[in-house]
Amino acid sequence: MFKKLAIALAxxxxxxxxxxxxxxxxxxxxxxxxxxxxxxxxxDKEELLHSKLQDIGFxxxxxxxxxxxxxxxxxxxxxxxxxxxxxxxxxAMRKENIFRYYIGSVARTILRKAECSVLVMVNPSNQxxxxxxxxxxxxxxxxxxxxxxxxxALGKIEKxxxxxxLREVRMLGLxxxxxxxxxxxxxxxxxxxxILDEELxxxxxxxxxxxxxxxxxxxxxxAGKPEFEIAKFSRRVKSxxxxxxxPEHKLNLLDRIFPHDMEYLLADLPTNLLVVHHxx
Numbered sequence: 254m255f256k257k258l259a260i261a262l263a264x265x266x267x268x269x270x271x272x273x274x275x276x277x278x279x280x281x282x283x284x285x286x287x288x289x290x291x292x293x294x295x296x297d298k299e300e301l302l303h304s305k306l307q308d309i310g311f312x313x314x315x316x317x318x319x320x321x322x323x324x325x326x327x328x329x330x331x332x333x334x335x336x337x338x339x340x341x342x343x344x345a346m347r348k349e350n351i352f353r354y355y356i357g358s359v360a361r362t363i364l365r366k367a368e369c370s371v372l373v374m375v376n377p378s379n380q381x382x383x384x385x386x387x388x389x390x391x392x393x394x395x396x397x398x399x400x401x402x403x404x405x406a407l408g409k410i411e412k413x414x415x416x417x418x419l420r421e422v423r424m425l426g427l428x429x430x431x432x433x434x435x436x437x438x439x440x441x442x443x444x445x446x447x448i449l450d451e452e453l454x455x456x457x458x459x460x461x462x463x464x465x466x467x468x469x470x471x472x473x474x475x476a477g478k479p480e481f482e483i484a485k486f487s488r489r490v491k492s493x494x495x496x497x498x499x500p501e502h503k504l505n506l507l508d509r510i511f512p513h514d515m516e517y518l519l520a521d522l523p524t525n526l527l528v529v530h531h532x533x
Contacts, residue, residue, distance in 0.1 A: 254282055254403070255278075255284055255340040256339055257284055257285045257287070257336065257338050257339050258279060258284045258286050258338065258339065258342060259288070259329075259333055259336065259338040259340070259341045260272070260287075260341070261325075261329045261341065261343045261359070262289065262290050263291075263292070264298060264301070265344075270344075270377035270379050271374065271377045272305055272306070272309055272311075273379045273380070273381055274342065275342055276309050276310060278372075279311075281411075282410075284339075284340075285315060285317070286315065286316050286317070287336050288316060288317070288319065289319050289321065289328070289333075290302075290319070291321045291322065291323065291324075291325040291329060292320075293322070294320040302318065317336075319336070325359045326359045326363050326366070329343075330366055330367060333368070334368060340369060340370045340371070340372060341367060341369055342374065343360050343363060343371065343372070343373055343374070344374050344375075345360035345373045345375060345519075345522065360373055361519055367499075367528075367530065370499075370527065370528060370530045371527070371530070372526070372528075373522070373526045375522050375525055376525070382493075384408075384413060384493040384525070385412075385413050385493055386414060386417075386491060386492045386493050386494075387408050387411070387415070387417070387495075387496060388416075388419060388483070388492040388494070388495045388524075389404035389405075389418045389419070390419055390421070390479075390496065390498065391418040391419055391420040391421075391456045391459075391472070392419070392479060392498075396498040396499060396530075397459065398459060399498065399531045400496060400497065400498035401459055401460065401463060403527075403529045404418075404496040404527075404529070405460070405463050405465055405468065405470075408468050409466075413468065413469075415490070416468050416470045416471070417473060417486070418460070418470060418473070419474075419475055419482070419486060420452045420453065420456045420474045420475065421476075421479040421482070422448065422474060422475065449474045449476070452474045453472060456472050456474075457472060480518055483518065484518055484523040485523075487523040494524060494525045494526075494527055495524050496529060497518075497526065497528050497529070498528075498529055498531075499529060499530040499531065
């Protein structure tokens with residue numbers, strides 16, 4: 254599924270937990286691992302990293318450590334491109350305050366510009382656990398099939414107890430579709446129900462192309478403000494992971510002024526987040 258992983262490692266209080274999570278993913282995907290540290294390479298850091306890799310049980314012959322200097326997000330993305338990484342794992346704070354939102358963060362920049370899939374861990378643990386409850390955003394997106402494929406495959410690998418697929422129906426689009434209905438309230442409700450049923454069938458047709466055997470999948474159509482509904486649903490079902498498709502264009506300043514779905518979620522992450530890039 255992911256053949257080459259990378260982790261962005263800062264020697265922060267959570268670095269050991271990030272390494273432990275990386276070890277689990279490396280075993281899960283039987284992948285190569287690249288550890289990226291942006292900062293000074295010192296003997297103390299090398300010794301500390303070597304010691305932790307041994308403690309956690311890494312086979313160091315299967316791990317490549319890259320030391321870089323410069324602006325962290327830029328350097329991390331550069332290494333991912335050069336090493337042809339499929340999945341980058343990084344830690345992030347669950348909730349940003351206003352100051353952090355406007356100056357941006359390394360995780361936010363990486364998610365906007367990465368050319369590979371990115372997994373953001375909000376609660377990395379020294380004793381990692383599988384993702385048992387997974388929510389997949391099944392909204393319209395050119396990369397939707399890729400997103401569903403990765404989300405379902407991960408659910409099977411993790412032996413997830415529940416996989417939810419949420420299909421968004423924009424309120425504006427729904428309102429326009431039923432606008433001008435001159436019939437009674439029943440006809441209006443029937444039209445609305447028909448639209449929601451069609452969206453449900455669209456997702457089920459796409460899932461029919463995938464191997465979903467053994468998975469308990471719940472497809473749900475939501476109407477409203479998508480990013481708000483997705484976050485609310487993820488919290489309600491206590492999901493371990495939310496899977497989104499990467500934006501179809503690189504997010505820019507305008508996306509921050511007029512928040513894109515992903516920008517809204519990043520400001521207050523409901524759970525761990527996997528952003529699936531169509532290339533990885």
